[in-house]
Amino acid sequence: MEYTQLGRSGLAVSRLVLGTMNFGTETSEADSHTIMDRAHEHGINFFDTANVYGTRPGEESTEEIIGRWFADGGDRREKTVLATKVYLPTGDGPNESFLSALHIRRAVEASLKRLQTDHIDLYQMHHIDRNTPWEEIWEAFTVLRQQGKVLYFGSANFAGWHIAQAQEAARSRHFLGLISEQSRYNLMNRWAELEVLPAARAYGLGVIPWGPLNGGVLGGVLRKQQEGRAARGGSGRSAATLAEHREAIEAYEKLAADIGEDPAHVGLAWLLAQDGVTGPIIGPRTADQLDGSLRALQIRLDGSTLARLDELFPPPGPNGAKPAPEAYAW
Template identity: 50%
Template sequence: MEYTRLGRTGLLVSRICLGTMNFGWQIGETESHAILDRAYEKGVNFVDTATMYGRETGDGLSERFIGRWFDKAGHRDRIVLATKVYAPMTERPNDGGLSARHIIAACEASLRRLRTDWIDLYQMHHVQRDIPWEEIWQATETLVVQGKVRYVGSSNFAGWHLARAQAAAERRNFLGLVSEQCKYNLLTRHVELEVLPAAIELGIGILPYSPLHFGALSGALRQLDLPLAALRTELSAGTLARLEELFPPVGNGGPGPEAWAW
Protein backbone atom coordinates (compact mmCIF):
# COMPACT_ATOMS: atom_id res chain seq x y z
CA MET A 1 0.00 0.00 0.00
CA GLU A 2 1.13 3.54 -0.75
CA TYR A 3 0.55 6.31 1.78
CA THR A 4 0.39 10.06 1.34
CA ARG A 5 -0.19 13.09 3.54
CA LEU A 6 -3.71 14.40 3.90
CA GLY A 7 -3.45 17.83 2.33
CA ARG A 8 -0.94 20.02 4.12
CA THR A 9 -1.17 18.02 7.37
CA GLY A 10 1.27 15.54 8.82
CA LEU A 11 -1.36 12.77 8.78
CA LEU A 12 -0.51 9.78 6.57
CA VAL A 13 -3.41 8.04 4.82
CA SER A 14 -3.54 5.19 2.32
CA ARG A 15 -3.97 6.36 -1.27
CA ILE A 16 -7.07 4.18 -1.41
CA CYS A 17 -9.83 5.31 0.93
CA LEU A 18 -12.60 2.81 1.63
CA GLY A 19 -15.93 4.53 1.01
CA THR A 20 -18.88 2.97 2.79
CA MET A 21 -21.93 4.55 1.14
CA ASN A 22 -23.25 1.11 0.18
CA PHE A 23 -23.06 -0.22 3.74
CA GLY A 24 -26.64 -0.77 4.82
CA TRP A 25 -28.13 0.43 1.54
CA GLN A 26 -26.87 -2.33 -0.75
CA ILE A 27 -25.03 -4.80 1.48
CA GLY A 28 -25.58 -6.11 4.98
CA GLU A 29 -23.40 -6.00 8.05
CA THR A 30 -21.62 -9.33 7.50
CA GLU A 31 -20.48 -8.39 4.00
CA SER A 32 -19.60 -4.87 5.15
CA HIS A 33 -17.34 -6.30 7.85
CA ALA A 34 -15.75 -8.64 5.30
CA ILE A 35 -14.89 -5.65 3.09
CA LEU A 36 -13.44 -3.78 6.06
CA ASP A 37 -11.36 -6.85 6.96
CA ARG A 38 -10.09 -7.16 3.39
CA ALA A 39 -9.19 -3.46 3.21
CA TYR A 40 -7.33 -3.65 6.51
CA GLU A 41 -5.39 -6.73 5.35
CA LYS A 42 -4.32 -4.83 2.22
CA GLY A 43 -3.03 -1.86 4.22
CA VAL A 44 -5.96 0.53 3.74
CA ASN A 45 -5.99 2.74 6.84
CA PHE A 46 -8.51 5.34 5.62
CA VAL A 47 -12.27 4.71 6.01
CA ASP A 48 -14.92 7.23 4.98
CA THR A 49 -18.59 7.30 5.95
CA ALA A 50 -21.37 9.82 6.65
CA THR A 51 -24.34 10.28 8.94
CA MET A 52 -26.73 9.67 6.04
CA TYR A 53 -25.09 6.53 4.64
CA GLY A 54 -27.21 3.41 4.89
CA ARG A 55 -30.07 5.12 6.65
CA GLU A 56 -33.77 5.17 6.02
CA THR A 57 -34.97 7.46 8.82
CA GLY A 58 -31.90 8.78 10.57
CA ASP A 59 -30.47 5.55 11.92
CA GLY A 60 -26.93 6.13 10.55
CA LEU A 61 -26.62 2.45 9.66
CA SER A 62 -23.23 2.65 7.91
CA GLU A 63 -21.68 4.27 10.97
CA ARG A 64 -23.24 1.59 13.19
CA PHE A 65 -21.75 -1.17 11.02
CA ILE A 66 -18.29 0.41 11.31
CA GLY A 67 -18.65 0.90 15.06
CA ARG A 68 -19.50 -2.75 15.60
CA TRP A 69 -16.55 -3.71 13.38
CA PHE A 70 -14.26 -1.68 15.64
CA ASP A 71 -15.66 -3.55 18.64
CA LYS A 72 -15.05 -6.89 16.94
CA ALA A 73 -11.75 -6.26 15.14
CA GLY A 74 -10.14 -3.83 17.58
CA HIS A 75 -8.39 -1.71 14.90
CA ARG A 76 -9.67 1.75 15.86
CA ASP A 77 -6.24 3.17 16.72
CA ARG A 78 -4.87 2.09 13.32
CA ILE A 79 -7.67 3.56 11.20
CA VAL A 80 -8.02 7.15 10.00
CA LEU A 81 -11.78 7.54 10.34
CA ALA A 82 -13.74 10.12 8.36
CA THR A 83 -17.42 10.94 8.54
CA LYS A 84 -19.67 13.79 7.37
CA VAL A 85 -22.29 16.15 8.73
CA TYR A 86 -25.09 18.03 6.92
CA ALA A 87 -27.94 15.74 5.88
CA PRO A 88 -31.16 16.00 7.94
CA MET A 89 -31.47 13.04 10.29
CA THR A 90 -35.10 13.68 11.24
CA GLU A 91 -37.90 15.96 10.09
CA ARG A 92 -37.26 18.38 12.98
CA PRO A 93 -36.00 21.79 11.76
CA ASN A 94 -32.67 21.80 13.64
CA ASP A 95 -31.62 18.23 12.84
CA GLY A 96 -29.72 19.02 9.65
CA GLY A 97 -27.43 21.56 8.03
CA LEU A 98 -24.38 23.35 9.40
CA SER A 99 -25.68 25.30 12.36
CA ALA A 100 -23.41 25.17 15.41
CA ARG A 101 -26.14 23.27 17.21
CA HIS A 102 -26.40 20.57 14.56
CA ILE A 103 -22.65 20.25 13.94
CA ILE A 104 -22.00 19.51 17.62
CA ALA A 105 -25.09 17.32 18.13
CA ALA A 106 -24.38 15.33 14.96
CA CYS A 107 -20.77 14.77 16.02
CA GLU A 108 -21.89 13.42 19.39
CA ALA A 109 -24.35 11.09 17.66
CA SER A 110 -21.71 9.88 15.18
CA LEU A 111 -19.30 9.15 18.03
CA ARG A 112 -21.94 6.98 19.68
CA ARG A 113 -22.76 5.10 16.48
CA LEU A 114 -19.09 4.64 15.58
CA ARG A 115 -18.26 3.56 19.16
CA THR A 116 -15.20 5.77 19.30
CA ASP A 117 -13.93 8.75 21.27
CA TRP A 118 -12.74 10.75 18.26
CA ILE A 119 -13.24 11.35 14.55
CA ASP A 120 -10.07 11.91 12.54
CA LEU A 121 -11.67 13.86 9.69
CA TYR A 122 -15.03 15.56 10.18
CA GLN A 123 -16.37 16.76 6.83
CA MET A 124 -19.14 19.13 5.85
CA HIS A 125 -21.13 17.06 3.36
CA HIS A 126 -22.37 20.10 1.46
CA VAL A 127 -22.05 23.87 1.62
CA GLN A 128 -24.77 25.87 3.36
CA ARG A 129 -24.69 29.40 1.98
CA ASP A 130 -26.96 31.04 4.56
CA ILE A 131 -24.84 30.21 7.64
CA PRO A 132 -21.82 32.42 8.44
CA TRP A 133 -18.42 30.78 8.53
CA GLU A 134 -17.82 32.29 11.96
CA GLU A 135 -20.59 30.06 13.34
CA ILE A 136 -19.33 26.95 11.55
CA TRP A 137 -15.73 27.45 12.67
CA GLN A 138 -16.76 28.23 16.23
CA ALA A 139 -18.54 24.86 16.43
CA THR A 140 -15.74 22.85 14.83
CA GLU A 141 -13.09 24.57 16.96
CA THR A 142 -15.06 23.51 20.03
CA LEU A 143 -14.98 19.89 18.87
CA VAL A 144 -11.25 20.06 18.15
CA VAL A 145 -10.47 21.57 21.56
CA GLN A 146 -12.58 18.84 23.20
CA GLY A 147 -10.54 16.17 21.38
CA LYS A 148 -13.55 14.80 19.54
CA VAL A 149 -12.34 15.88 16.09
CA ARG A 150 -8.77 16.00 14.75
CA TYR A 151 -9.20 17.64 11.32
CA VAL A 152 -12.00 19.31 9.36
CA GLY A 153 -12.80 18.80 5.69
CA SER A 154 -15.46 19.61 3.12
CA SER A 155 -17.35 17.81 0.39
CA ASN A 156 -19.11 19.10 -2.74
CA PHE A 157 -17.73 22.64 -2.33
CA ALA A 158 -16.99 25.03 -5.18
CA GLY A 159 -13.56 26.61 -5.44
CA TRP A 160 -14.77 29.96 -4.08
CA HIS A 161 -16.36 28.17 -1.11
CA LEU A 162 -12.95 26.76 -0.23
CA ALA A 163 -11.43 30.24 -0.46
CA ARG A 164 -14.13 31.82 1.73
CA ALA A 165 -13.85 29.05 4.30
CA GLN A 166 -10.09 29.38 4.56
CA ALA A 167 -10.17 33.16 4.78
CA ALA A 168 -12.58 32.91 7.73
CA ALA A 169 -10.46 30.22 9.39
CA GLU A 170 -7.29 32.28 9.04
CA ARG A 171 -8.96 35.23 10.77
CA ARG A 172 -9.49 32.90 13.75
CA ASN A 173 -5.95 31.42 13.55
CA PHE A 174 -7.59 28.06 12.87
CA LEU A 175 -6.24 25.36 10.55
CA GLY A 176 -9.49 25.25 8.60
CA LEU A 177 -10.11 22.78 5.80
CA VAL A 178 -7.53 20.09 5.13
CA SER A 179 -9.44 18.16 2.45
CA GLU A 180 -12.24 18.44 -0.10
CA GLN A 181 -14.14 15.35 -1.19
CA CYS A 182 -15.56 15.84 -4.67
CA LYS A 183 -16.96 13.79 -7.51
CA TYR A 184 -14.13 13.35 -10.00
CA ASN A 185 -13.66 10.84 -12.79
CA LEU A 186 -13.23 10.73 -16.56
CA LEU A 187 -16.91 11.50 -17.08
CA THR A 188 -17.13 14.24 -14.45
CA ARG A 189 -14.21 16.64 -14.76
CA HIS A 190 -15.78 19.96 -13.73
CA VAL A 191 -13.62 20.21 -10.59
CA GLU A 192 -10.57 20.71 -12.82
CA LEU A 193 -11.81 24.23 -13.61
CA GLU A 194 -11.66 25.81 -10.15
CA VAL A 195 -11.88 23.31 -7.28
CA LEU A 196 -8.55 21.60 -7.98
CA PRO A 197 -6.63 24.87 -8.56
CA ALA A 198 -8.10 26.36 -5.37
CA ALA A 199 -7.24 23.24 -3.38
CA ILE A 200 -3.66 23.25 -4.65
CA GLU A 201 -3.24 26.94 -3.80
CA LEU A 202 -4.68 26.47 -0.29
CA GLY A 203 -2.97 23.18 0.56
CA ILE A 204 -6.26 21.26 0.67
CA GLY A 205 -6.12 17.56 -0.18
CA ILE A 206 -8.54 16.15 -2.77
CA LEU A 207 -10.49 12.98 -2.03
CA PRO A 208 -12.16 11.97 -5.31
CA TYR A 209 -15.38 10.03 -4.85
CA SER A 210 -16.95 7.81 -7.48
CA PRO A 211 -13.64 7.56 -9.42
CA LEU A 212 -15.18 4.77 -11.54
CA HIS A 213 -18.50 6.62 -11.94
CA PHE A 214 -20.40 4.10 -9.82
CA GLY A 215 -18.74 1.20 -11.64
CA ALA A 216 -19.51 2.36 -15.17
CA LEU A 217 -15.82 2.95 -15.99
CA SER A 218 -14.69 -0.44 -14.70
CA GLY A 219 -16.64 -2.50 -17.21
CA ALA A 220 -18.52 -4.20 -14.37
CA LEU A 221 -19.45 -3.70 -10.74
CA ARG A 222 -16.63 -5.34 -8.69
CA GLN A 223 -15.34 -5.36 -5.16
CA LEU A 224 -12.27 -3.87 -3.44
CA ASP A 225 -9.41 -5.51 -5.40
CA LEU A 226 -9.99 -3.50 -8.59
CA PRO A 227 -9.08 -0.06 -7.17
CA LEU A 228 -6.18 -1.58 -5.26
CA ALA A 229 -4.72 -2.79 -8.55
CA ALA A 230 -4.91 0.76 -9.90
CA LEU A 231 -2.11 1.79 -7.52
CA ARG A 232 0.24 -0.62 -9.30
CA THR A 233 -0.81 0.41 -12.80
CA GLU A 234 1.02 3.11 -14.77
CA LEU A 235 -0.67 4.20 -17.98
CA SER A 236 1.42 4.98 -21.04
CA ALA A 237 1.42 8.40 -22.67
CA GLY A 238 -0.49 6.94 -25.60
CA THR A 239 -3.18 5.52 -23.35
CA LEU A 240 -3.52 8.81 -21.49
CA ALA A 241 -3.85 10.69 -24.77
CA ARG A 242 -6.53 8.27 -25.96
CA LEU A 243 -8.46 8.70 -22.71
CA GLU A 244 -8.35 12.47 -23.25
CA GLU A 245 -9.92 11.91 -26.67
CA LEU A 246 -12.62 9.60 -25.35
CA PHE A 247 -13.37 11.66 -22.24
CA PRO A 248 -12.47 15.27 -23.10
CA PRO A 249 -12.05 17.80 -20.30
CA VAL A 250 -14.40 20.71 -19.79
CA GLY A 251 -13.79 23.56 -22.23
CA ASN A 252 -10.20 23.78 -23.43
CA GLY A 253 -8.93 21.74 -20.51
CA GLY A 254 -7.00 22.89 -17.48
CA PRO A 255 -8.12 25.41 -14.86
CA GLY A 256 -10.32 28.44 -15.36
CA PRO A 257 -10.33 30.99 -16.81
CA GLU A 258 -8.00 29.55 -19.46
CA ALA A 259 -10.39 26.60 -19.92
CA TRP A 260 -12.96 28.93 -21.50
CA ALA A 261 -10.96 32.08 -22.33
CA TRP A 262 -7.61 32.97 -23.84
Protein backbone atom coordinates in the same frame (compact mmCIF):
# COMPACT_ATOMS: atom_id res chain seq x y z
CA MET B 1 -0.10 -0.10 -0.13
CA GLU B 2 0.96 3.43 -1.03
CA TYR B 3 0.47 6.23 1.48
CA THR B 4 0.46 9.98 1.18
CA GLN B 5 -0.18 12.95 3.42
CA LEU B 6 -3.73 14.27 3.40
CA GLY B 7 -3.34 17.75 1.97
CA ARG B 8 -0.87 19.91 3.88
CA SER B 9 -1.48 17.97 7.11
CA GLY B 10 0.87 15.42 8.60
CA LEU B 11 -1.83 12.74 8.47
CA ALA B 12 -0.74 9.66 6.46
CA VAL B 13 -3.53 7.95 4.52
CA SER B 14 -3.75 5.15 1.98
CA ARG B 15 -4.11 6.11 -1.67
CA LEU B 16 -7.30 4.11 -1.92
CA VAL B 17 -10.12 5.19 0.37
CA LEU B 18 -12.64 2.61 1.57
CA GLY B 19 -16.12 3.97 0.96
CA THR B 20 -18.79 2.43 3.17
CA MET B 21 -22.00 3.70 1.56
CA ASN B 22 -23.04 0.14 0.64
CA PHE B 23 -22.73 -1.12 4.22
CA GLY B 24 -26.20 -1.83 5.55
CA THR B 25 -27.80 -1.16 2.18
CA GLU B 26 -26.23 -3.37 -0.52
CA THR B 27 -23.92 -5.30 1.81
CA SER B 28 -24.81 -7.22 4.97
CA GLU B 29 -23.17 -6.38 8.29
CA ALA B 30 -21.18 -9.62 8.28
CA ASP B 31 -19.87 -8.97 4.78
CA SER B 32 -19.17 -5.33 5.69
CA HIS B 33 -17.01 -6.48 8.59
CA THR B 34 -15.18 -8.87 6.28
CA ILE B 35 -14.50 -6.04 3.81
CA MET B 36 -13.11 -3.79 6.56
CA ASP B 37 -10.91 -6.63 7.86
CA ARG B 38 -9.64 -7.22 4.34
CA ALA B 39 -8.99 -3.51 3.86
CA HIS B 40 -6.69 -3.50 6.88
CA GLU B 41 -4.95 -6.62 5.60
CA HIS B 42 -4.21 -4.73 2.39
CA GLY B 43 -3.01 -1.65 4.30
CA ILE B 44 -6.02 0.54 3.51
CA ASN B 45 -6.31 2.74 6.59
CA PHE B 46 -8.62 5.51 5.33
CA PHE B 47 -12.36 4.78 5.79
CA ASP B 48 -15.06 7.21 4.65
CA THR B 49 -18.66 7.22 5.86
CA ALA B 50 -21.48 9.66 6.64
CA ASN B 51 -24.07 10.05 9.36
CA VAL B 52 -26.91 9.56 6.84
CA TYR B 53 -25.70 6.35 5.18
CA GLY B 54 -28.05 3.44 5.84
CA THR B 55 -30.76 5.53 7.48
CA ARG B 56 -33.66 4.96 5.10
CA PRO B 57 -36.43 2.49 6.06
CA GLY B 58 -35.26 -1.10 5.81
CA GLU B 59 -31.56 -0.21 6.01
CA GLU B 60 -29.00 -0.51 8.80
CA SER B 61 -27.02 2.52 9.94
CA THR B 62 -23.59 2.39 8.34
CA GLU B 63 -21.98 4.21 11.27
CA GLU B 64 -23.43 1.63 13.66
CA ILE B 65 -22.06 -1.23 11.54
CA ILE B 66 -18.61 0.37 11.66
CA GLY B 67 -18.99 1.00 15.39
CA ARG B 68 -19.72 -2.65 16.12
CA TRP B 69 -16.69 -3.60 14.02
CA PHE B 70 -14.53 -1.25 16.09
CA ALA B 71 -15.98 -2.79 19.26
CA ASP B 72 -14.57 -6.19 18.24
CA GLY B 73 -11.15 -4.82 19.20
CA GLY B 74 -7.86 -5.91 17.73
CA ASP B 75 -6.64 -2.31 17.28
CA ARG B 76 -9.24 -1.78 14.57
CA ARG B 77 -9.93 1.79 15.63
CA GLU B 78 -6.27 2.63 16.15
CA LYS B 79 -5.39 1.43 12.65
CA THR B 80 -8.17 3.45 10.99
CA VAL B 81 -8.26 7.06 9.84
CA LEU B 82 -11.98 7.59 10.27
CA ALA B 83 -13.89 10.17 8.22
CA THR B 84 -17.58 10.96 8.50
CA LYS B 85 -19.83 13.85 7.53
CA VAL B 86 -22.41 16.38 8.73
CA TYR B 87 -25.04 18.46 6.88
CA LEU B 88 -27.90 16.34 5.58
CA PRO B 89 -31.11 15.94 7.65
CA THR B 90 -31.02 13.52 10.56
CA GLY B 91 -34.64 14.22 11.53
CA ASP B 92 -37.66 16.35 10.75
CA GLY B 93 -36.91 19.27 13.07
CA PRO B 94 -35.78 22.69 11.81
CA ASN B 95 -32.37 22.30 13.49
CA GLU B 96 -31.68 18.73 12.40
CA SER B 97 -29.79 19.59 9.22
CA PHE B 98 -27.21 21.98 7.72
CA LEU B 99 -24.27 23.52 9.60
CA SER B 100 -25.58 25.54 12.51
CA ALA B 101 -23.55 25.24 15.70
CA LEU B 102 -26.51 23.48 17.28
CA HIS B 103 -26.80 20.85 14.56
CA ILE B 104 -23.04 20.31 14.41
CA ARG B 105 -22.93 19.69 18.17
CA ARG B 106 -25.82 17.24 18.10
CA ALA B 107 -24.61 15.49 14.96
CA VAL B 108 -21.08 14.88 16.16
CA GLU B 109 -22.29 13.47 19.49
CA ALA B 110 -24.66 11.12 17.66
CA SER B 111 -21.93 9.98 15.26
CA LEU B 112 -19.50 9.32 18.10
CA LYS B 113 -22.10 7.17 19.83
CA ARG B 114 -22.95 5.18 16.70
CA LEU B 115 -19.28 4.73 15.80
CA GLN B 116 -18.38 3.69 19.37
CA THR B 117 -15.34 5.95 19.41
CA ASP B 118 -14.21 9.00 21.37
CA HIS B 119 -13.06 10.99 18.36
CA ILE B 120 -13.43 11.44 14.59
CA ASP B 121 -10.24 11.89 12.61
CA LEU B 122 -11.74 13.83 9.69
CA TYR B 123 -15.10 15.60 10.02
CA GLN B 124 -16.41 16.70 6.64
CA MET B 125 -19.10 19.18 5.71
CA HIS B 126 -21.24 17.17 3.29
CA HIS B 127 -22.25 20.31 1.34
CA ILE B 128 -21.93 24.07 1.50
CA ASP B 129 -24.41 25.81 3.84
CA ARG B 130 -25.16 29.21 2.34
CA ASN B 131 -27.20 30.35 5.35
CA THR B 132 -24.75 29.79 8.20
CA PRO B 133 -21.85 32.25 8.53
CA TRP B 134 -18.33 30.91 8.52
CA GLU B 135 -17.69 32.53 11.91
CA GLU B 136 -20.32 30.24 13.44
CA ILE B 137 -19.11 27.12 11.66
CA TRP B 138 -15.45 27.61 12.56
CA GLU B 139 -16.29 28.48 16.15
CA ALA B 140 -18.26 25.25 16.47
CA PHE B 141 -15.42 23.29 14.89
CA THR B 142 -12.85 24.97 17.14
CA VAL B 143 -14.76 23.76 20.19
CA LEU B 144 -14.78 20.20 18.82
CA ARG B 145 -11.03 20.35 18.25
CA GLN B 146 -10.45 21.70 21.76
CA GLN B 147 -12.61 18.94 23.21
CA GLY B 148 -10.59 16.32 21.34
CA LYS B 149 -13.70 15.03 19.55
CA VAL B 150 -12.45 15.92 16.05
CA LEU B 151 -8.86 16.21 14.83
CA TYR B 152 -9.19 17.49 11.25
CA PHE B 153 -11.86 19.07 9.08
CA GLY B 154 -12.74 18.68 5.44
CA SER B 155 -15.34 19.70 2.88
CA ALA B 156 -17.37 17.86 0.27
CA ASN B 157 -19.08 19.12 -2.88
CA PHE B 158 -17.67 22.65 -2.49
CA ALA B 159 -17.05 25.02 -5.35
CA GLY B 160 -13.58 26.51 -5.64
CA TRP B 161 -14.71 29.85 -4.21
CA HIS B 162 -16.32 28.06 -1.23
CA ILE B 163 -12.92 26.56 -0.44
CA ALA B 164 -11.39 30.04 -0.60
CA GLN B 165 -14.11 31.45 1.67
CA ALA B 166 -13.63 28.67 4.20
CA GLN B 167 -9.86 28.94 4.27
CA GLU B 168 -9.74 32.71 4.56
CA ALA B 169 -12.26 32.62 7.42
CA ALA B 170 -10.18 29.95 9.16
CA ARG B 171 -7.00 31.94 8.59
CA SER B 172 -8.53 34.98 10.28
CA ARG B 173 -9.04 32.80 13.37
CA HIS B 174 -5.49 31.35 13.15
CA PHE B 175 -7.10 27.95 12.60
CA LEU B 176 -5.74 25.16 10.38
CA GLY B 177 -8.97 25.06 8.38
CA LEU B 178 -9.75 22.43 5.78
CA ILE B 179 -7.28 19.73 4.83
CA SER B 180 -9.39 17.95 2.22
CA GLU B 181 -12.17 18.32 -0.32
CA GLN B 182 -14.30 15.37 -1.39
CA SER B 183 -15.52 16.07 -4.90
CA ARG B 184 -17.25 14.24 -7.72
CA TYR B 185 -14.44 13.60 -10.16
CA ASN B 186 -13.82 10.97 -12.81
CA LEU B 187 -12.92 10.70 -16.50
CA MET B 188 -16.46 11.58 -17.54
CA ASN B 189 -17.00 14.35 -14.97
CA ARG B 190 -13.98 16.63 -15.03
CA TRP B 191 -15.59 19.92 -13.98
CA ALA B 192 -13.49 19.92 -10.80
CA GLU B 193 -10.44 20.68 -12.95
CA LEU B 194 -11.72 24.18 -13.71
CA GLU B 195 -11.62 25.66 -10.21
CA VAL B 196 -11.95 23.06 -7.43
CA LEU B 197 -8.63 21.32 -8.03
CA PRO B 198 -6.68 24.59 -8.48
CA ALA B 199 -8.23 25.99 -5.28
CA ALA B 200 -7.47 22.80 -3.40
CA ARG B 201 -3.85 22.84 -4.56
CA ALA B 202 -3.47 26.53 -3.68
CA TYR B 203 -4.83 26.06 -0.15
CA GLY B 204 -3.19 22.71 0.54
CA LEU B 205 -6.25 20.46 0.46
CA GLY B 206 -6.07 16.85 -0.59
CA VAL B 207 -8.76 15.94 -3.15
CA ILE B 208 -10.77 12.78 -2.52
CA PRO B 209 -12.79 11.86 -5.63
CA TRP B 210 -16.16 10.20 -5.13
CA GLY B 211 -17.97 8.38 -7.93
CA PRO B 212 -14.62 7.48 -9.54
CA LEU B 213 -16.25 5.11 -12.05
CA ASN B 214 -19.24 7.38 -12.75
CA GLY B 215 -21.85 5.06 -11.35
CA GLY B 216 -20.23 1.97 -12.88
CA VAL B 217 -20.20 3.30 -16.45
CA LEU B 218 -16.38 3.28 -16.43
CA GLY B 219 -16.24 -0.16 -14.83
CA GLY B 220 -16.50 -2.30 -17.95
CA VAL B 221 -20.26 -2.08 -18.27
CA LEU B 222 -20.43 -3.13 -21.93
CA ARG B 223 -18.19 -6.15 -21.44
CA LYS B 224 -20.25 -7.24 -18.44
CA GLN B 225 -23.45 -6.94 -20.45
CA GLN B 226 -21.98 -9.07 -23.22
CA GLU B 227 -20.94 -11.69 -20.66
CA GLY B 228 -24.44 -11.73 -19.20
CA ARG B 229 -23.30 -10.33 -15.86
CA ALA B 230 -25.23 -7.71 -13.93
CA ALA B 231 -23.71 -4.33 -14.65
CA ARG B 232 -24.34 -1.49 -12.26
CA GLY B 233 -23.63 1.09 -14.96
CA GLY B 234 -26.39 -0.28 -17.17
CA SER B 235 -29.34 0.73 -15.03
CA GLY B 236 -30.93 3.85 -13.57
CA ARG B 237 -29.34 7.19 -14.35
CA SER B 238 -26.20 5.43 -15.51
CA ALA B 239 -28.15 3.86 -18.36
CA ALA B 240 -28.88 7.29 -19.81
CA THR B 241 -25.20 8.23 -19.51
CA LEU B 242 -24.22 5.00 -21.25
CA ALA B 243 -26.67 5.60 -24.08
CA GLU B 244 -25.37 9.13 -24.62
CA HIS B 245 -21.69 8.20 -24.55
CA ARG B 246 -21.75 4.64 -25.85
CA GLU B 247 -19.20 5.22 -28.61
CA ALA B 248 -16.68 6.70 -26.19
CA ILE B 249 -17.30 3.90 -23.67
CA GLU B 250 -16.73 1.28 -26.37
CA ALA B 251 -13.43 2.93 -27.29
CA TYR B 252 -12.49 3.20 -23.60
CA GLU B 253 -13.07 -0.48 -22.96
CA LYS B 254 -11.07 -1.34 -26.09
CA LEU B 255 -8.20 0.85 -24.87
CA ALA B 256 -8.23 -0.97 -21.53
CA ALA B 257 -8.22 -4.33 -23.29
CA ASP B 258 -5.34 -3.24 -25.54
CA ILE B 259 -3.15 -2.46 -22.53
CA GLY B 260 -4.29 -5.62 -20.75
CA GLU B 261 -6.12 -3.94 -17.88
CA ASP B 262 -9.63 -3.90 -16.48
CA PRO B 263 -11.56 -0.70 -17.34
CA ALA B 264 -12.35 -0.06 -13.67
CA HIS B 265 -8.67 -0.21 -12.76
CA VAL B 266 -7.78 2.17 -15.60
CA GLY B 267 -10.34 4.68 -14.35
CA LEU B 268 -8.90 4.56 -10.83
CA ALA B 269 -5.32 4.71 -12.11
CA TRP B 270 -6.16 7.83 -14.12
CA LEU B 271 -7.40 9.56 -10.97
CA LEU B 272 -4.31 8.49 -9.03
CA ALA B 273 -2.20 10.15 -11.73
CA GLN B 274 -3.90 13.55 -11.35
CA ASP B 275 -2.06 16.32 -9.54
CA GLY B 276 -3.54 16.95 -6.11
CA VAL B 277 -5.60 13.76 -5.84
CA THR B 278 -5.05 11.99 -2.52
CA GLY B 279 -6.99 8.88 -3.45
CA PRO B 280 -10.36 7.89 -4.92
CA ILE B 281 -13.15 6.42 -2.83
CA ILE B 282 -13.85 2.82 -3.75
CA GLY B 283 -17.18 1.37 -2.63
CA PRO B 284 -16.87 -2.41 -2.80
CA ARG B 285 -19.95 -4.52 -2.20
CA THR B 286 -17.84 -7.66 -1.75
CA ALA B 287 -14.36 -8.53 -0.52
CA ASP B 288 -13.43 -9.74 -4.01
CA GLN B 289 -14.26 -6.31 -5.46
CA LEU B 290 -11.99 -4.75 -2.86
CA ASP B 291 -9.15 -7.14 -3.71
CA GLY B 292 -9.43 -6.32 -7.40
CA SER B 293 -9.30 -2.57 -6.84
CA LEU B 294 -5.72 -2.77 -5.58
CA ARG B 295 -4.51 -3.42 -9.13
CA ALA B 296 -5.05 0.29 -9.85
CA LEU B 297 -2.11 1.15 -7.61
CA GLN B 298 0.24 -0.80 -9.86
CA ILE B 299 -0.84 0.73 -13.17
CA ARG B 300 1.27 3.53 -14.63
CA LEU B 301 -0.45 5.10 -17.61
CA ASP B 302 2.01 6.36 -20.22
CA GLY B 303 1.76 9.65 -22.06
CA SER B 304 0.09 8.22 -25.16
CA THR B 305 -2.57 6.46 -23.06
CA LEU B 306 -3.29 9.61 -21.07
CA ALA B 307 -3.56 11.58 -24.29
CA ARG B 308 -6.00 9.05 -25.75
CA LEU B 309 -8.13 9.25 -22.59
CA ASP B 310 -8.23 13.02 -23.01
CA GLU B 311 -9.49 12.50 -26.56
CA LEU B 312 -12.23 10.14 -25.42
CA PHE B 313 -13.26 12.23 -22.42
CA PRO B 314 -12.14 15.82 -23.04
CA PRO B 315 -11.60 18.20 -20.13
CA PRO B 316 -14.26 20.91 -19.74
CA GLY B 317 -14.05 24.15 -21.68
CA PRO B 318 -13.32 24.81 -25.34
CA ASN B 319 -9.60 25.40 -24.81
CA GLY B 320 -8.52 21.98 -23.60
CA ALA B 321 -6.89 20.86 -20.37
CA LYS B 322 -6.59 24.22 -18.65
CA PRO B 323 -7.96 25.66 -15.42
CA ALA B 324 -10.35 28.60 -15.31
CA PRO B 325 -10.30 31.18 -16.81
CA GLU B 326 -7.97 29.93 -19.58
CA ALA B 327 -10.27 26.96 -20.17
CA TYR B 328 -12.90 29.26 -21.63
CA ALA B 329 -11.17 32.65 -22.06
CA TRP B 330 -7.52 33.48 -22.53
